[in-house]
Amino acid sequence: MSRGQKKEPRAFQPESVWEKIDLSYVLQECTEEEAFCMKYLYAGMPYSDMADYSAELFLKFVRHALMVRSCTPWGGSIDDATFLNYVLQYRVNNEHIEFYAQEFFEEIYPRIKDRSMYDAAVEVNFWAYEKATYRSTDNRTASPFTVIKNAYGRCGEESTLVTAALRSVGIPARQVYAPRWSHCDDNHAWVEVWINGKWHFLGACEPEIELDRGWFVLAASRAPMVHTRVFSRMIEEDNNTMLICHNDKMTRLNVLAHYADVKQLEVTVLDQSGIPKEGAIVQFQVINYSELYTIAQLKTNQFGNVAFSTCKGTIVVFVYDETGYAMRIVDLRLQDRITIYLPEVEEQECSFTFIPAVGGEKTERPLTVEEQVQQQLRIDKSRAVRQKTEQSFYTEEQANEYAQIYIQQYESDSQVDSQFDYKQSICFMQKAIQSAMYNSRGNREEIQKFLEEKNSNLSVFYKVKLLSSVRKKDLTDTTCECFIEHLREALIWKDRYEENLFVPYVLCPRISDEKITSYRAEIRQLFSNEEISNIQCNPWLIGEWIQENIQIYSDSTYSDLYTSPIGMLHIGAATKRSRQILAVAMLRSLGIAGKIESSNYEAMYWSGESWNYVFYEAAEKKFGELWLTDKNGENLQYYKDFTVAIKQKNHYKTLDLSEIKWNKGRGMYRLEQGIYRVTTTDRQLGGICRVKIFYVSVKENTITDKKIDCFREAAVRKAVPMEDTILKQENGKNINLKQYFHHKAGIAAWIEVGKEPTEHLLNEMIEAKEYYRKIPVVLIVASEEAYSDITLINVKKAIPNLILLIQESVSNRQIYEQFQLPEKALPLVVILDEAGNVMNACAGYNVGTAELALKQLKE
Template sequence: MFTKEMMEKIEAPFREQLKRMGTSGACGARAAQVERMVGEILSPGEAQALKCLYASMPVSDAVDYPAELFEAFARHGAFLWEKGPFAGRVPERLFAGYVLHHRVNNEDLTGHRAFFYEQLKDRIAGMDMRQAVREANYWCASQATYRSTDDRTASPMSVYDCAYGRCGEESTFTVSVLRSLGIPARQVYVPLWSHCDDNHAWVEAWCDGEWVFFGACEPEELLNRGWFAGASSRAMLVHSRWLLPVEEGTEGVDAPQVLPGNDMCQALNQIGRYALTTEQEVAVYDRAGNPQPGALVRFEVMNMACYGEIAAVHTDGQGKCVLRTGLGSLHVTASKDGAYGEALADTRQGSCCEIVLDAAGQQNDRWAELTFTAPKDSARNSVMPTDEEKARGRKRLEEMNRLRREKESRFYDQALAEEATAGMESDMRDRCAAIMKKACRNQKEIGAFLAKPADGAYPERWKTAVLESLREKDLRDITVEVLEECCLEAAGWESVYGDGLLVPYILCPRVGNEMIRPFRRFILGWLEQESARQGRDLSEEIRRNPVAAWELVQEKIVSDKKEEYGNLIASARGALESGRGSRLTQEVVCVQILRTLGIPARLDPVEGVPEVWMPSGEARSAKDAAAGSGQGEAVTEDMGVFVPLERHERTCSILIHGQEGVEWNYFGNWSLARFDDGAYRPLWLWEQDKLAGPIPAFPGRYRALTANRLPNGNILAKELYFRLEEGQQREIRLELAEAEPADMLTDHAIPDFAIKREDGEACLLSALVKEDSGLFIWLGEDEEPTEHILNEIYERREAYAELQGRLFFVAMRPEIRKNPACGRVLEALPGITLMFDEFGADMEALARRLYLEPGKLPLAVLIDRDMRGIYSVAGYNVGTGDMILKLVRMSKT
């Protein structure tokens, strides 16, 4: 199947992987099974394919998934290579990395290749690669659509089974479908945008020698198109991932820059395909001016009011490194041997960014103002469909959406839900029904768990409790085995802890973003065996001193980033039997051990470190009495505190005060970060209003940031560095940089389309602004944000009177006149032109072109005579009416 040269590069890492799996336990048996497969069972081509997979997979894949799963990938890959619809057309390295390979990102793995192939083989019969890619993407749209979910990446089959996913899941699903057909495909990511607070992933497919791109589950008649095409031209980095131990195989002038990662894979910098670029050089020195080879340089953009890493590179022998990047601002940091430095680089200037390392770090202790410039929009990819292609694509997409909605309507089985909840109280039945609706096609698994009698082994109410302790995504792939093990193994602690402590921190199987697998019985057995081997009772030692769990995990699980990919987390069985796992694996397994032993534990929601609940003296006595007799009052969470296992307690605190007149939102316009291991790590203060009380904190170095995002994507920022000594209490008053009205103007080419007058006549936007700029406001019907903007316009009706000839209200139906707020504005300002639109694909494309949230109303756009969007806003913020007034007047001058 592959050449001798390639297999020679595969053989050594394949053997190393088998060694890592070990010789004992389930992992050792799996390694021996793989040996038998490649030596005795599989055909020569299938054996080569299986070796390629094991040579390039993260160690957590090797120890956590059965060999039969990868055998299925290998068999299907060999079939595609020999007999697939595009057999003989793909170079071996691209085939190995982008067709055969089982992993797209950090998704759960499932055996899906043969299934997807059977779904699509007849649809693409006789098509060339480009046609097949378009057809496959239409099919993907009929199976799944976008919905925001949590950070754990669901498997392609889970996305298929529930019909939705975030962009990273949609693209993982679509890439998997294309690979199932023998078409090389990869996920392409912007880690963080510079012009807005988000990121995005899409798909690239290799079609007869050329990489093309498109939005996953967002089909169009033409390739190299997508709503994100304009946004990607404003990116500072676009990358894909390469996992094989041989080079990717793209050569020539357009070859991507290879960015060796901190983990086992390489990041391929694809920015040149999407944006205007430059080479940003960085030079790192010590305080004496000596170059610093081997320093870690992190390139960051401001996103969500904090600095987010988009790439990391080590300096060469001269203390320098280079990043191919877009034309905008980068926050660049460097660290080595405990010393740290940073600088703000404007890549448009073309100068080398110099950083001086200092062990003391930044300590300005006062607010400093900075400006971050986002790259401007460019026409790097500007393929335009004809009107006929648009209409055909819209019609096909409507049909795909209809098919998907029909599929979704069949997910919930009312009869199954009634059978599973028979005998429950009414309130409990309703709660369980809500759970089963969220489970989509996994409803049968949830129903089987609910219907199975507890038989006194644990309280019946725990069934609902454990299900409600999970995230919504967990309900789509959780198993009866996991749920039942949780309840059975936690039963001994029912009388010791109250539900508020027991359910989330002992009973619940979810710790971080790991794939949930049974772990409690294995951990108990492993602790018993390890105790016998060492001649001491490890379980009892951990119960007396929970820190011993963290020490044991660090001793038994070696963390090597070069053996793992991204944020993958191995199971307790896989990690403890193989002795290998990531830092995240160590943390999750530590919490799993503690929960198995009846010790409330969690990952700290602020910094992610393992924490254990420590009872007060009074609670400890009550807990011991309850555990010994089964009598007494159950211990509650407020009778103790969570403390970190690795560090001492948070003896410091930070009290945040907000600047008056500003609505402060964490990760919206401010953030806090603590310096740790050579970088400032953001504190995850999502869950509570941190302006309401002191924030418990460790001693150390901190950075506060505020961000004022402008409509053109630039940010006016302020930063404050400070240090907390042991026991220190510190008050911080946030400051937001002020923007001038001129800073609010943008410059985006607007796609022209028609809206209708009240008499039904269609009129292009360009015709309406031919003589003068115009303000268009798409109104939501009876929606509160629209009511607010209409009220502001009415209150300032005398000022708006001079602009009404340039003001257009766009509604979906004539009935908008009956809305009281709209009716009085139209009566007070009869010069306003009322227009009508379907609020469909054209309006969505307009919003995306302006980097606004599609469908968010009201949508106000100020368009000049050259069809440039010079101001836009979606939704409502206090003062929007005044801002529009100022900018319309400014545009006239």
């Protein structure tokens, strides 16, 4: 059976979604005030939340918000707009929604009920630090409950937890976010809290005894933008807030002026005759992860104008409409107004230097000695509470012991696993079980229940295979019942594929960055056996079924907010990205190997010979090959040295080609025919980035070879003598740091364990361990207590030659001054030559420092 004619996706009709959302039975139980709040929430609610969560859940949030407004001392001071957007609102980020408010309130409120609103907000952050601390995780945002179960989270998860906790006790709060920095390849999120009519900030799960303090203050003053999302159009702006965009569901605000000395850039767009262009798209971009990343996108008014407030550094302005596009590199230190004419004639290769804003100095009042002691005591107390919780988690040794006992029990169990002789894979089984039990953290009971239950008569071997196929985070928030459903349904089709296809593309419940939910049985029951057989022979029929039954709506509300497969089926609508997840979920539910192609985020199925696109519009595309070659013969790394973007409707979209590795100075890519932009970068210590842009055309069934190179420039080296610094070794003996590096070039770093900037540095060192094992490396901490830090322990394991030293009182004023480091903070990383002189240095929050330091050491 051949693929039919192309069918257009159904036009989105919002009323058809509302027809499936019945609020009448809930509103009947509501007071007038509760009904208003429910309607307010639903007016700005993402369709994904309507699909995945019940009205009863949202009514719980409504009643709790009204309760805390009436019973807290500060509730009466909160105006209606602030209450509706920042206390009532249940969603913070793109996290899975659970009713956390009552539980958080019962834990926190007794601690703060007699405090001022300001002091209460401070105390909430100490409570949050008792629950979690920073650790890098994957892109999926864990819910507040999951963060607590893990006792850690990345910044987006920590700030989600703290915002949720503040709202639970009636204190208005919002997550704010620098989507990309200019000075390093990363981003950051923190929290703003509304106190008596004014917004203050705090580092989530990084408590201070006062608000408006944090290690990220200088980084924020250099940011190109700091934004927050409000799920409403009813907002109140102030002089330090700029409206970026809004639609019927969401408003996006730029609050950069809270942190930085901003400058407004005015852009006028004209056609070649000088007539203003209304409706042209203006993108404001920064260099980050080697791509031109759009931090804000605006439309020109009738006069062809837009305005955007940002920091005084480099910004890239990219403008396009149906006639073409144009690009300008703007230095905000020198310009505040530009005029662009559309369209430009052709793509022109270019190179430029991207200079981040310098930023401001920290202006916060230094803490007194007494205040420093008080703060440290409170931090130590909170940390001890969290560590006590973590003691209930399995250590690696305990997890390994469990795995051994588990296998022994099942080896002696006559009823176990008639489907597979897992004795052949005893080593794999033990390692996988040990890993699952160790990484499940506070969700260990669910994983244990899944492994030990026997009522389902499911294969033990494939239980372990399933657990090994998902991510670490999935082990911390997926239930036993959910795993059972995926395994039971997948095993129906086990004989259709060899294991190398069956496990990752049929059995595995992880598809993209969505929350794992149950759906397979319900999807399978949508079709008769005859229909399933037909679909298995012609998997592209899944694409046609989705085209006919699922409407597509814009993902402008929140592009990373996914709807569950059952939710999409329930409301008959999805974003383009969620639709791809649904396609793969349906394929796997019907016994067809499926995946999402990372380069273009398109669903694909295995035909028995090759991977093919599910949807017609993807399947009809023509492909060629692009061979990129580095002029210097280096193996370039995607997102570190370069990216590739495809031209679509006169603008460029970066592709995710990170899975393809280079060999012998070349990378080979199978790409859709079209025009591509290749961006190469060379980031320097301090944040400056050298950029080159190339253009190349890929044609159908043709190999296109393109030579590219990074704008390599030798770093400016100094030879600053290292002061004679006596440090204490782990064995208690003293050592002179300068003597340790005599005749050996290497890297030393003063670090502050547990703080996010240090966590980034240590994790980067682990990633580059094969290089760090070849050079002298010293890490300097403030006390022996730092030795118990889990990330530091992992670094020691990864880099056995690493030396740990103690220096209780640290100044290093000479290094900060000689290298004109803008941030006099830790970590302080120094690169030393064979004579023990400091060649270069970097301080504070600078993601990528570990690799940049290695690069300079090699030069």
